[in-house]
Amino acid sequence: MASICLAARNPPGNQPVSARAWIDPITNVIRPRGVILRRDLRGFLTGPWPAYTIQPFIHELTHHWCFHSAVGLAVALLRFRALRRPAMSNREAAPLLFDEMLTVDTMLELIRPISEGLALFAEYDMAPGASPIVTTPLAWTSIAMSARSALMDLSQPQAAQELTNWLLNLRLSPDSLSRKMDFLSRPLTALDSAYFDGYMVVKRLYLDLSQSVPTFADTDLFLSYLRSYLFEDYGMVAILADRDCNTFRRQIAMIERLGTRLAELYRPNLEEDVATFERFNNREPNGDRSAGIPGLGLGAKELEDGLRIQQSLLSELQDNPEAEQTMRKLLDVQRLWLSRRSLAYVASEPAKVQVLNGMVSAWPDPADYEFPLLTGVSALPGTANTEGKESGWVSLILQPQTGIFASVVGVGARAAAIHWPPAIAGPGPEIVALFSDPECSPVVVQEQHESIKAWVDSYFREAPEPMKTWIAETRQSTQSALKRIADVFLGRWGENREVAVRCLRSTNRLWDLFDRDRKMFETFVALGLLRNFDVLLPSFTAALSNQGWDTGRALRFAIQIQAKGVSLVRNDEGIFRWLI
Amino acid sequence: MGTSTNESTMPTIPDDFAVILDNCKKLDLLDIESDLASFNPKIHVVDESEHRYGEPGTLILIALAGNFVLPPLLLWLAKHRQGFKISEQKETTLPGGETVKSSLKISVTGSALPSSEQLRELSKFPGVDPVKIAAAYGIHLPGSEESSR
Numbered sequence: 001m002a003s004i005c006l007a008a009r010n011p012p013g014n015q016p017v018s019a020r021a022w023i024d025p026i027t028n029v030i031r032p033r034g035v036i037l038r039r040d041l042r043g044f045l046t047g048p049w050p051a052y053t054i055q056p057f058i059h060e061l062t063h064h065w066c067f068h069s070a071v072g073l074a075v076a077l078l079r080f081r082a083l084r085r086p087a088m089s090n091r092e093a094a095p096l097l098f099d100e101m102l103t104v105d106t107m108l109e110l111i112r113p114i115s116e117g118l119a120l121f122a123e124y125d126m127a128p129g130a131s132p133i134v135t136t137p138l139a140w141t142s143i144a145m146s147a148r149s150a151l152m153d154l155s156q157p158q159a160a161q162e163l164t165n166w167l168l169n170l171r172l173s174p175d176s177l178s179r180k181m182d183f184l185s186r187p188l189t190a191l192d193s194a195y196f197d198g199y200m201v202v203k204r205l206y207l208d209l210s211q212s213v214p215t216f217a218d219t220d221l222f223l224s225y226l227r228s229y230l231f232e233d234y235g236m237v238a239i240l241a242d243r244d245c246n247t248f249r250r251q252i253a254m255i256e257r258l259g260t261r262l263a264e265l266y267r268p269n270l271e272e273d274v275a276t277f278e279r280f281n282n283r284e285p286n287g288d289r290s291a292g293i294p295g296l297g298l299g300a301k302e303l304e305d306g307l308r309i310q311q312s313l314l315s316e317l318q319d320n321p322e323a324e325q326t327m328r329k330l331l332d333v334q335r336l337w338l339s340r341r342s343l344a345y346v347a348s349e350p351a352k353v354q355v356l357n358g359m360v361s362a363w364p365d366p367a368d369y370e371f372p373l374l375t376g377v378s379a380l381p382g383t384a385n386t387e388g389k390e391s392g393w394v395s396l397i398l399q400p401q402t403g404i405f406a407s408v409v410g411v412g413a414r415a416a417a418i419h420w421p422p423a424i425a426g427p428g429p430e431i432v433a434l435f436s437d438p439e440c441s442p443v444v445v446q447e448q449h450e451s452i453k454a455w456v457d458s459y460f461r462e463a464p465e466p467m468k469t470w471i472a473e474t475r476q477s478t479q480s481a482l483k484r485i486a487d488v489f490l491g492r493w494g495e496n497r498e499v500a501v502r503c504l505r506s507t508n509r510l511w512d513l514f515d516r517d518r519k520m521f522e523t524f525v526a527l528g529l530l531r532n533f534d535v536l537l538p539s540f541t542a543a544l545s546n547q548g549w550d551t552g553r554a555l556r557f558a559i560q561i562q563a564k565g566v567s568l569v570r571n572d573e574g575i576f577r578w579l580i
Numbered sequence: 581m582g583t584s585t586n587e588s589t590m591p592t593i594p595d596d597f598a599v600i601l602d603n604c605k606k607l608d609l610l611d612i613e614s615d616l617a618s619f620n621p622k623i624h625v626v627d628e629s630e631h632r633y634g635e636p637g638t639l640i641l642i643a644l645a646g647n648f649v650l651p652p653l654l655l656w657l658a659k660h661r662q663g664f665k666i667s668e669q670k671e672t673t674l675p676g677g678e679t680v681k682s683s684l685k686i687s688v689t690g691s692a693l694p695s696s697e698q699l700r701e702l703s704k705f706p707g708v709d710p711v712k713i714a715a716a717y718g719i720h721l722p723g724s725e726e727s728s729r
Binding site: 021023112181182185191195453508518 | 623625
């Protein structure tokens with residue numbers, strides 16, 4: 001297997017605008033949908049962000065947040081190790097490489113529905129609540145939805161209420177409702193299936209667990225807990241990187257672990273654990289969590305083993321003076337990849353850049369907008385003057401955990417200037433060093449992401465027999481296991497589990513329950529977003545009917561759907577709440 | 581998976597062509613697939629994301645018997661107040677690799693309804709009655725009384 005080329009340099013910054021959002025869990029590069037910097041940069045820097053960018057951003061940021069975790073780190077470190085294998089070239093390398101490749105592949109597949117479910121829950125259900133904990137996605141939502149000059153303090157009830165209202169309006173917009181109806185309808189790809197299964201599982205967990213844990217009335221606390229429960233699971237870390245385990249036993253252990261962990265969320269002492277978790281996390285975002293997070297249902301031994309294995313994985317990246325130069329250089333690069341995973345690359349596009357006497361300006365390239373993107377930004381030390389306007393790039397980069405973001409202007413692969421928004425005064429030298437490191441330039445990141453992706457794709461595509469068969473069988477059994485796990489939760493949407501699963505697995509999924517009544521489907525989705533209100537109050541029904549949402553008819557329709565075997569409305573002590 | 585096309589202006593409509601419907605909402609596609617089931621239309625995903633964690637691809641609907649499916653499809657769009665633009669293409673490679681020599685691409689334009697001129701041009705397609713389509717949109721085509729007699 002040829003090693004990947006990390007030194008190639010394409011023309012810088014020429015990545016197309018992302019028509020569809022995506023994230024790479026290994027490098028943690030995110031691309032929210034349709035961000036066009038030349039149009040949107042001013043909004044990003046001064047706030048509020050353009051409304052159409054916010055939900056896709058919350059979605060991808062939630063993925064980034066999930067993978068910036070113990071499990072995400074283990075998966076990334078295993079992939080880093082696999083990428084070092086071609087440089088090792090010893091006899092044991094091939095089977096070890098196969099194990100690492102298939103383990104990461106299985107884990108990414110296994111965690112996909114729940115990841116999509118969490119991201120969709122953040123998009124449609126997350127809101128400020130009573131808990132002092134504020135998740136990274138919610139904190140960024142408040143940044144995105146307010147002017148830089150008036151950043152929200154979510155500990156103030158008025159600010160929290162304001163954000164809740166903004167989010168509600170955003171989610172009730174026609175495009176947002178339509179998107180939700182789409183992913184609740186027939187899945188047409190594996191990704192589509194992960195959206196439907198994931199959301200229905202996470203929403204079911206929320207509906208069930210919030211009955212026994214009153215503090216989960218705060219959807220943001222629920223999101224925080226479920227993310228930590230699954231992604232800070234040191235038991236899973238131990239399985240992923242246990243050197244004494246063979247590939248196929250490991251796959252079974254991973255599947256069993258996920259199924260068991262989800263089932264154990266229904267344990268009797270969950271409320272107590274959530275309280276412990278909440279107390280522990282009521283601290284600075286960068287507070288020390290190196291000894292694990294309490295309240296996640298992990299035994300002391302499990303935690304200890306997982307932490308030891310994580311440490312061992314991390315120690316593999318240490319410099320080894322006895323290693324060959326190629327390996328030392330690769331280790332050097334990978335250590336930086338690790339730091340770089342904390343950054344989220346939101347968007348990047350070509351620009352004409354001029355550096356003159358220590359000042360940097362950037363214009364759209366091609367010049368289809370009249371005004372410059374940025375002017376008069378101080379150049380980074382050592383940046384040479386350009387010969388007029390040279391081809392370069394502008395990027396929007398943020399570090400979610402610290403709330404820091406900036407637009408970075410560069411020429412070639414190097415950053416020429418960093419423009420911090422007004423509210424971010426004097427970021428520390430470590431942050432400046434990270435944002436301006438050539439290896440963190442979006443051009444290099446994009447190239448490396450593409451090289452790694454191509455290498456991984458070709459590994460699986462070109463695997464010889466019998467590995468090819470093993471890969472196919474492993475993927476198939478992972479899919480079967482995922483379906484079994486999801487069916488457990490789909491079954492909880494009705495009184496008779498089998499009937500509920502049959503209804504929710506029908507060809508068009510939820511759409512099949514609505515007898516092709518589009519407005520009724522939309523009404524259910526809208527009323528689900530309004531679940532905190534008594535929507536049957538006359539004052540509400542009048543306002544809702546202006547949107548074509550007939551609550552009385554919706555309640556009768558819910559009874560019909562219930563008769564089919566799926567409960568989409570719950571009577572909470574006399575208040576009817578729509579559940580999807 | 582994807583469709584590759586070689587667009588051109590085609591002076592005459594061949595006997596055998598496929599219809600490709602794009603820029604259409606997912607629930608509309610599911611309805612069309614069901615309502616026009618006898619014409620065997622199929623929903624396909626094009627430009628499917630190469631990323632494991634990403635948004636699913638673009639949806640299109642393809643019906644191979646274009647001659648037969650075009651009139652009811654245009655009528656369906658009209659009844660549902662969906663505008664459209666038609667372009668003619670040569671050599672379209674369908675998702676899955678099959679190639680059709682010619683096809684009509686119908687791009688849904690949402691609530692932007694077609695103009696009278698656009699509707700009149702539909703007469704060049706076999707079996708399509710512009711007056712009937714216009715009526716379904718609630719549009720009166722000037723001079724249509726004569727042409728429809």
